[in-house]
Amino acid sequence: MSRFLIRRIFGALIVMFAVATLVFIMLRLVPGDPIAAMLFDAGDPDAVDEIRAKLGLDQPMYVQYVKWLWYALHGDFGRSIYGSRVEVSRLVVEALPRTLSLATLSFIVAIVIAVPAGLIAATRRNSAADFAVTFVAFIGLSMPDFWLAILLIIVFAANLHWLPAIGYVPLAEGFWPWFSHLILPALAVGTAFSAIVARMIRSSMLEVLNTEYMRVARSKGLSERSLVLTHALPNALIPVVTVIGIAFALLMSGTVVVENVFAIKGLGRLLIQGILNRDYPVVQGAILVVSAIFVFSNLLVDLLYSIIDPRIRLQS
Amino acid sequence: MTNKMLDELSLAQRAELEREMGEAHDFDPKDPLFGLSRGDLSGPTMSRRSILRLMAAAGTLTATNMIPLAGGFSDAEAAMGGTLTCGWSGVGQIVTLDPAQINQVVQFQISSNVLSGLMHINRDLVGEGDLAESWEVNGSGTEYLFTLRKGVTFHNGDKFDADDVLFTYNRSKDKTKSIHSRVLNNVKGVEKVNDLQVRFILAKPQASFLTKTLERSSGRAMTIVSRGGLEKLGTAQYGLTPVGTGPFKIVSHELGQGVVMEKFADYYDSARPKLDKVVIKPISDAEPLAAAMESGDIQLIGGNPIAPELIDRFVANPDIVVDEVAAPGFQSVWINPWHEHMKVSDFNKPVSELMKEKGFMVRLAFAKAMDRDRYLKQARFGRGTAAYGTINPAMGFYYDENLANTSNQRFDVKEAQRLMAAAGYPGGKGFPTLRLTTTPSGRREASVVADILKRNLGVKIQVEAKEWSVNVEEFNSMKWDLRRSGSGGDFDPDDAIVDWMQTNSKFNGRKRDKTKMPFGYFSDKEADALITEQSTEADPVKRKALVQKANKITSDKVASIFLFHPANILVHHKRVKFPKQSRIPGLVDLDRVTMS
Numbered sequence: 001m002s003r004f005l006i007r008r009i010f011g012a013l014i015v016m017f018a019v020a021t022l023v024f025i026m027l028r029l030v031p032g033d034p035i036a037a038m039l040f041d042a043g044d045p046d047a048v049d050e051i052r053a054k055l056g057l058d059q060p061m062y063v064q065y066v067k068w069l070w071y072a073l074h075g076d077f078g079r080s081i082y083g084s085r086v087e088v089s090r091l092v093v094e095a096l097p098r099t100l101s102l103a104t105l106s107f108i109v110a111i112v113i114a115v116p117a118g119l120i121a122a123t124r125r126n127s128a129a130d131f132a133v134t135f136v137a138f139i140g141l142s143m144p145d146f147w148l149a150i151l152l153i154i155v156f157a158a159n160l161h162w163l164p165a166i167g168y169v170p171l172a173e174g175f176w177p178w179f180s181h182l183i184l185p186a187l188a189v190g191t192a193f194s195a196i197v198a199r200m201i202r203s204s205m206l207e208v209l210n211t212e213y214m215r216v217a218r219s220k221g222l223s224e225r226s227l228v229l230t231h232a233l234p235n236a237l238i239p240v241v242t243v244i245g246i247a248f249a250l251l252m253s254g255t256v257v258v259e260n261v262f263a264i265k266g267l268g269r270l271l272i273q274g275i276l277n278r279d280y281p282v283v284q285g286a287i288l289v290v291s292a293i294f295v296f297s298n299l300l301v302d303l304l305y306s307i308i309d310p311r312i313r314l315q316s
Numbered sequence: 317m318t319n320k321m322l323d324e325l326s327l328a329q330r331a332e333l334e335r336e337m338g339e340a341h342d343f344d345p346k347d348p349l350f351g352l353s354r355g356d357l358s359g360p361t362m363s364r365r366s367i368l369r370l371m372a373a374a375g376t377l378t379a380t381n382m383i384p385l386a387g388g389f390s391d392a393e394a395a396m397g398g399t400l401t402c403g404w405s406g407v408g409q410i411v412t413l414d415p416a417q418i419n420q421v422v423q424f425q426i427s428s429n430v431l432s433g434l435m436h437i438n439r440d441l442v443g444e445g446d447l448a449e450s451w452e453v454n455g456s457g458t459e460y461l462f463t464l465r466k467g468v469t470f471h472n473g474d475k476f477d478a479d480d481v482l483f484t485y486n487r488s489k490d491k492t493k494s495i496h497s498r499v500l501n502n503v504k505g506v507e508k509v510n511d512l513q514v515r516f517i518l519a520k521p522q523a524s525f526l527t528k529t530l531e532r533s534s535g536r537a538m539t540i541v542s543r544g545g546l547e548k549l550g551t552a553q554y555g556l557t558p559v560g561t562g563p564f565k566i567v568s569h570e571l572g573q574g575v576v577m578e579k580f581a582d583y584y585d586s587a588r589p590k591l592d593k594v595v596i597k598p599i600s601d602a603e604p605l606a607a608a609m610e611s612g613d614i615q616l617i618g619g620n621p622i623a624p625e626l627i628d629r630f631v632a633n634p635d636i637v638v639d640e641v642a643a644p645g646f647q648s649v650w651i652n653p654w655h656e657h658m659k660v661s662d663f664n665k666p667v668s669e670l671m672k673e674k675g676f677m678v679r680l681a682f683a684k685a686m687d688r689d690r691y692l693k694q695a696r697f698g699r700g701t702a703a704y705g706t707i708n709p710a711m712g713f714y715y716d717e718n719l720a721n722t723s724n725q726r727f728d729v730k731e732a733q734r735l736m737a738a739a740g741y742p743g744g745k746g747f748p749t750l751r752l753t754t755t756p757s758g759r760r761e762a763s764v765v766a767d768i769l770k771r772n773l774g775v776k777i778q779v780e781a782k783e784w785s786v787n788v789e790e791f792n793s794m795k796w797d798l799r800r801s802g803s804g805g806d807f808d809p810d811d812a813i814v815d816w817m818q819t820n821s822k823f824n825g826r827k828r829d830k831t832k833m834p835f836g837y838f839s840d841k842e843a844d845a846l847i848t849e850q851s852t853e854a855d856p857v858k859r860k861a862l863v864q865k866a867n868k869i870t871s872d873k874v875a876s877i878f879l880f881h882p883a884n885i886l887v888h889h890k891r892v893k894f895p896k897q898s899r900i901p902g903l904v905d906l907d908r909v910t911m912s
Contacts, residue, residue, distance in 0.1 A: 051492060277784075
């Protein structure tokens with residue numbers, strides 16, 4: 001187990017290094033000059049050159065890369081080159097709890113909807129309930145999350161005045177302020193996610209319910225409830241966990257559109273604004289964090305397999 | 317002013333209005349200073365009488381200009397205290413509030429509430445003393461002696477004095493520390509006379525010195541920063557939570573989440589600010605902004621111009637107040653004079669001569685075919701004013717209302733079609749497809765431009781939306797056919813014609829290949845000379861004549877297709893009392909705002 005872990009962590013570090021290098025190169029290849037954009041209003045060509053030199057952007061790309069990598073290895077991701085030149089680590093640390101809150105709540109919303117819906121659809125195959133779940137799942141999948149987000153804002157904030165329309169309040173300021181600001185974005189994100197998971201649970205459950213050991217269990221006279229929850233569901237969860245793991249990583253890397261709609265400065269929004277401003281250090285730092293989240297989410301999923309299904313030997 | 321508004325005034329107030337209106341027009345038209353002395357035109361502030369008279373002389377004084385008087389009565393009755401939550405429209409984050417780094421209106425709208433300058437413009441865009449109590453100008457207009465306010469303190473408790481003015485000047489002229497160093501190019505030096513007096517020495521007289529160089533909001537170069545604040549916080553944190561001497565102090569700023577400001581109890585004017593607390597939340601999308609306003613989550617909208625499609629919705633809401641004034645800016649469609657089919661390699665000819673050149677015929681045809689009324693209806697939902705030059709109606713005194721009738725660019729489809737045919741492209745036949753560059757958010761409006769030119773001239777235009785960083789690079793290097801963009805925050809003629817219309821203007825193709833393109837998008841020696849002259853002319857009346865003449869040349873010679881002057885629309889809940897006195901176009905000064 002420990003060997004497996006060490007190997008996977010080593011592999012994860014190589015992936016992150018590759019991602020960081022690729023992002024560094026690609027960012028500098030795309031057109032757009034951050035300093036010229038920042039100083040457009042100032043209109044002083046000399047100032048553009050002086051500031052470029054001050055930020056080290058006039059140096060050859062490989063020098064910039066080695067410098068950045070060296071500092072990154074020491075935990076220093078540099079400073080934003082735009083505006084007040086705030087530390088990238090500070091921007092990421094500020095954005096991370098917001099994204100984590102939104103991702104976790106969206107995840108809970110999705111699971112709370114998806115598990116019962118998937119089970120009902122699988123155990124009552126071809127019934128009205130199955131068709132209803134399938135239909136709703138397709139709608140959930142087809143509906144753009146930003147559209148649902150706006151719909152939720154119009155209904156629950158603008159018309160009913162039940163929930164705030166925008167913004168984020170940290171958990172430290174109280175559960176209800178935190179929750180009330182997050183429930184609408186979590187619903188917008190979680191609905192589409194729940195549709196995917198419900199469909200996965202349904203198909204996986206159908207497969208398990210038709211296996212031989214389930215027929216044996218049924219012939220032994222076990223109740224339907226015990227059959228489904230004790231025997232079928234744990235076995236059906238293995239492929240679902242893979243999807244859930246990747247989806248959670250996706251949620252953690254930022255739900256850009258929904259973050260924009262609800263004015264929540266999470267990782268996704270930080271990344272997009274960094275890209276639009278050609279704010280190299282911000283994009284590089286944020287991408288590194290996102291890739292770490294992805295890689296380690298996958299590692300977590302692998303570890304979960306062994307808990308759900310002890311037959312899976314990690315050593316192999 | 318409408319009859320309804322007049323009815324709301326008392327008899328005494330109406331009599332006062334009539335007296336002021338009569339007094340404003342009571343001058344000899346031949347008198348170059350319209351009955352005003354040099355003293356009337358000097359600091360600490362220009363009197364209301366002077367401003368109204370200058371506006372009357374310019375023919376721009378209407379009863380609506382008298383509204384501050386009416387507004388003042390009800391404002392005095394408003395309550396103190398309370399928290400105002402504002403949404404900053406079209407903004408993802410307030411990147412910086414350090415005046416040395418501020419490069420957007422949305423930023424200095426906030427910093428204007430936190431930081432002071434020596435001067436601050438009023439709603440008529442006339443400079444008034446802010447930290448400057450009074451000032452004297454020498455005979456040649458090259459030395460300004462400022463007397464500073466006594467007893468002013470920074471938010472951190474430090475005393476404000478002449479050293480802070482010098483510190484700000486030295487910081488701002490350093491190109492590596494401030495992006496506004498160019499604004500101080502005409503300032504040869506600043507001397508401390510004593511703790512409360514400083515002298516600015518200029519290389520040459522500068523008409524916009526008070527309203528541009530020393531202005532606290534749009535100027536930024538001499539917006540006073542705190543030495544102690546910068547030392548303690550460092551530049552990065554100072555950019556988020558700057559320490560100033562303004563009416564509000566910043567208590568927290570989370571990038572992308574918002575700015576929280578509280579009343580500064582030791583502000584030099586004890587009657588201001590009225591509010592206890594202001595929360596500013598950046599909201600980038602239009603619909604959530606509208607929902608937040610309608611639900612009461614926010615009570616006022618600042619930031620970028622509100623999406624035009626939302627305005628009528630707000631107007632229809634009885635709980636929401638929509639106040640519209642002219643915004644200080646212009647928007648254009650720029651035409652690349654180095655494009656083979658629109659080429660004008662020398663503008664230094666009389667218009668009659670230029671009219672014989674095919675490239676100029678095409679440019680003029682485009683400008684004359686531009687149905688600005690249609691554009692305003694389709695692209696701006698009817699809000700804004702058709703433009704024929706850079707000088708905007710918010711400048712009042714300098715604005716030329718007649719330009720719409722006298723400009724070579726006035727709308728005339730038949731003449732435009734004749735010009736295209738004369739240039740060899742009847743009905744647009746044989747004319748190549750042009751690329752119209754814009755930003756992603758400007759795509760819809762650019763499509764309206766393309767549609768109008770296709771409809772009226774038969775030319776095909778492909779809209780290309782590019783991100784700002786790419787867009788700017790291409791604009792600077794003149795790598796475009798047509799470009800839709802313009803200027804905001806133009807409070808002084810210099811912001812418009814100096815920044816945009818001179819051969820060496822800062823936006824005029826500064827990264828172009830100079831071996832192939834001797835100038836950028838426009839160059840005219842006569843306009844250059846007039847613009848230089850107006851910027852050193854201290855007499856506002858003479859300056860006005862120079863400004864308008866230069867403006868007319870740029871319009872007639874089609875420096876760009878001038879499209880519209882935007883409307884500045886302030887939206888707030890009816891509980892928010894936003895006094896007319898604070899209604900400075902483009903700014904959101906909250907120090908006099910109250911909530912009922």
